Amino acid sequence: MSANAQTHHILPIRVYLAVGTALLVLTAVTVWVAGHDYGEYNLIVAMIIAAVKASLVAAYFMHLRYDNKVYLAVFVGALLFLAVFIILTMLDTLRRGDVNAIETGPIDQNAVIYQQQVIDTSHTGAMKSVDSASTHTSPAK
Amino acid sequence: MGATAIPEYNFLRYPKGLKSWLLTQDHKRIGVMYFAAIMFFFFVGGLLAVILRTELFSNRSSFMSSDTYNQFFTLHGAIMIFLFIIPSIPAAIGNFVLPLQIGAKDVAFPRLNLASWYIYVVGAFVCLFAIVSGGVDTGWTFYTPYSTTTSTSVVSMTLGVFILGFSSIFTGLNFIVTIHKLRVPGMTWFRMPLMVWGLYATAIIQVLATPVLGITLLLLILEKLVGIGIFDPAMGGDPVLFQHFFWFYSHPAVYIMILPGMAIISELIAHFSHRHIFGYKAIAFSSLGIALVSFLVWGHHMFVSGQSELAAIVFSFLTFFVGIPSGIKVFNWMMTLYKGSIEFKTPMLYALSFLFLFTIGGLTGIFLGALPVDVHLTDTYFVVAHFHYVMMGGTVMALLGGIHYWWPKMFGRMYNEFWAKVACVIIFVGFNMTFFSQFILGTKGMPRRYHNYLDQYQPLHAFSSVGAWVLGFGFLIFMIYMIHSLMRGRPAGNNPWGVLGFEWETTSPPPPENFAKDPVLSHGPYDYDTVLIQRSDIAAQRPVGRA
Amino acid sequence: MAMTHTDTHKSHLAHHFSDGEQQKEAAKLGMWLFLLTEVLLFGGLFCTYAIYRSWNPDMFHNAHKVLSLPLGTINTIVLITSSVTMALAIRSMQLANKKQTMWYLATTLLLAGTFLVIKYFEYAHKIHEGQLPGRFYTFQGIEGTNPHVFFSVYFMMTGLHGIHVIGGMTVIGWLLYRTSKNHFSAAYYTPIEMTGLYWHLVDLIWIFLFPLFYLIG
Numbered sequence: 001m002s003a004n005a006q007t008h009h010i011l012p013i014r015v016y017l018a019v020g021t022a023l024l025v026l027t028a029v030t031v032w033v034a035g036h037d038y039g040e041y042n043l044i045v046a047m048i049i050a051a052v053k054a055s056l057v058a059a060y061f062m063h064l065r066y067d068n069k070v071y072l073a074v075f076v077g078a079l080l081f082l083a084v085f086i087i088l089t090m091l092d093t094l095r096r097g098d099v100n101a102i103e104t105g106p107i108d109q110n111a112v113i114y115q116q117q118v119i120d121t122s123h124t125g126a127m128k129s130v131d132s133a134s135t136h137t138s139p140a141k
Numbered sequence: 142m143g144a145t146a147i148p149e150y151n152f153l154r155y156p157k158g159l160k161s162w163l164l165t166q167d168h169k170r171i172g173v174m175y176f177a178a179i180m181f182f183f184f185v186g187g188l189l190a191v192i193l194r195t196e197l198f199s200n201r202s203s204f205m206s207s208d209t210y211n212q213f214f215t216l217h218g219a220i221m222i223f224l225f226i227i228p229s230i231p232a233a234i235g236n237f238v239l240p241l242q243i244g245a246k247d248v249a250f251p252r253l254n255l256a257s258w259y260i261y262v263v264g265a266f267v268c269l270f271a272i273v274s275g276g277v278d279t280g281w282t283f284y285t286p287y288s289t290t291t292s293t294s295v296v297s298m299t300l301g302v303f304i305l306g307f308s309s310i311f312t313g314l315n316f317i318v319t320i321h322k323l324r325v326p327g328m329t330w331f332r333m334p335l336m337v338w339g340l341y342a343t344a345i346i347q348v349l350a351t352p353v354l355g356i357t358l359l360l361l362i363l364e365k366l367v368g369i370g371i372f373d374p375a376m377g378g379d380p381v382l383f384q385h386f387f388w389f390y391s392h393p394a395v396y397i398m399i400l401p402g403m404a405i406i407s408e409l410i411a412h413f414s415h416r417h418i419f420g421y422k423a424i425a426f427s428s429l430g431i432a433l434v435s436f437l438v439w440g441h442h443m444f445v446s447g448q449s450e451l452a453a454i455v456f457s458f459l460t461f462f463v464g465i466p467s468g469i470k471v472f473n474w475m476m477t478l479y480k481g482s483i484e485f486k487t488p489m490l491y492a493l494s495f496l497f498l499f500t501i502g503g504l505t506g507i508f509l510g511a512l513p514v515d516v517h518l519t520d521t522y523f524v525v526a527h528f529h530y531v532m533m534g535g536t537v538m539a540l541l542g543g544i545h546y547w548w549p550k551m552f553g554r555m556y557n558e559f560w561a562k563v564a565c566v567i568i569f570v571g572f573n574m575t576f577f578s579q580f581i582l583g584t585k586g587m588p589r590r591y592h593n594y595l596d597q598y599q600p601l602h603a604f605s606s607v608g609a610w611v612l613g614f615g616f617l618i619f620m621i622y623m624i625h626s627l628m629r630g631r632p633a634g635n636n637p638w639g640v641l642g643f644e645w646e647t648t649s650p651p652p653p654e655n656f657a658k659d660p661v662l663s664h665g666p667y668d669y670d671t672v673l674i675q676r677s678d679i680a681a682q683r684p685v686g687r688a
Numbered sequence: 689m690a691m692t693h694t695d696t697h698k699s700h701l702a703h704h705f706s707d708g709e710q711q712k713e714a715a716k717l718g719m720w721l722f723l724l725t726e727v728l729l730f731g732g733l734f735c736t737y738a739i740y741r742s743w744n745p746d747m748f749h750n751a752h753k754v755l756s757l758p759l760g761t762i763n764t765i766v767l768i769t770s771s772v773t774m775a776l777a778i779r780s781m782q783l784a785n786k787k788q789t790m791w792y793l794a795t796t797l798l799l800a801g802t803f804l805v806i807k808y809f810e811y812a813h814k815i816h817e818g819q820l821p822g823r824f825y826t827f828q829g830i831e832g833t834n835p836h837v838f839f840s841v842y843f844m845m846t847g848l849h850g851i852h853v854i855g856g857m858t859v860i861g862w863l864l865y866r867t868s869k870n871h872f873s874a875a876y877y878t879p880i881e882m883t884g885l886y887w888h889l890v891d892l893i894w895i896f897l898f899p900l901f902y903l904i905g
Binding site: 010011016023024030034037038043045046047049050054057058060061067068070071074075078081082085086089090093094 | 721738899900
């Protein structure tokens, strides 16, 4: 009698075969689904199926369902940091040039900041809000 | 005081022979081998720095062409980062200290540990090959598209760094498993020395971030050799993507450098204040906090690279979070000092230098993390000064503190305390002369990596160069008294500092199996208030002061 | 009970572990951390994929049509089956059935070889057509900007995956040899278990590569 045999769960063979069959069925499903067009949901559907398959492999073949949860934490941690990597990088790549439209557009002469300058250069001295910068540039002072 | 002689049976002498060293699986020997290697590269990198500063003394070329200058600063950066500072504390000090501190006989995978040393050596040789086969002039960051178009040896340099990455991953992996599985019975997570927490947080970053550097360098090599076009704008690629990939590793890598430094400081401050460390759990968790946040802020290196404004704002915002765990640590260290009976031995002097210099480095980091300020200061000497205050004022000061602290344990001999203090003061002064002037240069607009510069910067540059010579002189003294200590130092005895911790209960140097008999955990690592009454051997070595 | 176990397998126990269980757990944690590094290594490429697909959705759609869906599907089935046989090899060793273990390992090796052979035909076809990465791209039939990027990503990801398959085959071959030499038993089969974890990860990555390259909607 070994210590390992007691502490380590030996799964019945039908579990492996069932999971294997489920994976093959899901493969068929994902190929079949890809033949249909769901517009932008195509990718999402394909990824959901892949995630289910991956979870089956991790849970049963890799024994994450039965093992110490530290291993699960390591694995989930890897996926989380990968997600951070991809999301923060795409925050850049998908949003480049957002301000170009504002920067290259015509200057809005009616914007509050310009109104203040107009008042400022007209030497009225009765500005509603005087900040130190505009006071310095004012030739009146 | 202490023992009269060095114990005959120690890991340095047994087993005997060169072969027993080259094939050793003893973590202490591997630590010593790493130590020798990193000190060598620290010397090389430091020499390059002194040469660079000498060249920069005048604002015209004095003895170097601009191409040589480019290669020299690249080598200085690459050697210091990849060959010295990343492996320094974890692989050299950590390897030696970690198993001792948790009462283990070795790390979890001794063979892997030896393999990681050899991988380090191979990687170092590949990098050296790059240096002799044409050098590299890209800066240590290898930014595309310059790195893919320059004719210098970028491929062998990146290949070398790629190989070094494996060494770092294996060390980190080894440490995590060691800390999880090999702690002495009764040492719960919150009874570990804080050094172990720091190494744990470091190891997490090493394991998580380094693979991304691996794939980045692989892509760079493919880009250069076969032109896959991923980073080439002419082929629909994006050079900024390289920067994302690079900094996803290299920003956390900055914490690979500083976290173990902080770990050493936690030890030094507690032990030389002879007090229970203030806020143990806060310090422990802030290490993990820094490790976590380090993965969310890399874009602050790219504020002017052309990344989207949204990303820049988010990264700038997230960067401020780094200040929280770092601040927690600094305040806890200060609270530990408060009303402690502080002993100003050399390691403590370095710890106090760290506290001062790291705080400056950290605060200027917050300035640079602020998006609008950074746009002004990007690629100026302000940045150079900032990261030298963190890397050198932080990590290297901590490393020096750690070296002085564990030196007697490693080699069984004491160094000359007087000369050590003198060197410490000279290094501190030289460091501030060199780099504080660079803060001013930076705010005045002096760009980094420039060979020649305008006349108005000359006085500060000259001052900085003199500082570098002072700094170099300090390290010269350090080298001399340490070599003297190796040969003729007075035997240290088991516990020369009169401090707590498993590593001080075994002989100095420890026997190959670490402990003569299995160590038993009887108290926490910082329980000075309760233990001193019972342990006369430690109490005897305490300075006269508060009970 | 525990004593007999330690006695019979003393040779596997390294000096710094107190018992076999501790050693096994350490090996497992180490292996999972290694898998974590693998996930992030591939992660860089997944990120590259995500960015270039988001920039050129139409080009990716057009380019994926030149990949062979039947071959990709067959390879998926082959790799999933090899994962099943690998899991069964471990189970057989847990039950101390050496002969069965060897059969399952051999089948896994064979399936992995099949995967590579099919991959070879796919690669050969693409090389012939000039559907190659970066500056080697000479194919004309794909509409959209920069179709070579698709093949850069395709070859890097499947290539790195292929290298992992070759690595896995090497280790499985070594396991076959060690099993035949009676190195393993129901009490000690850690190397097989660790290799199994690695092999399942290789399968797991392919499970994502398949829809990402062959099934772009």
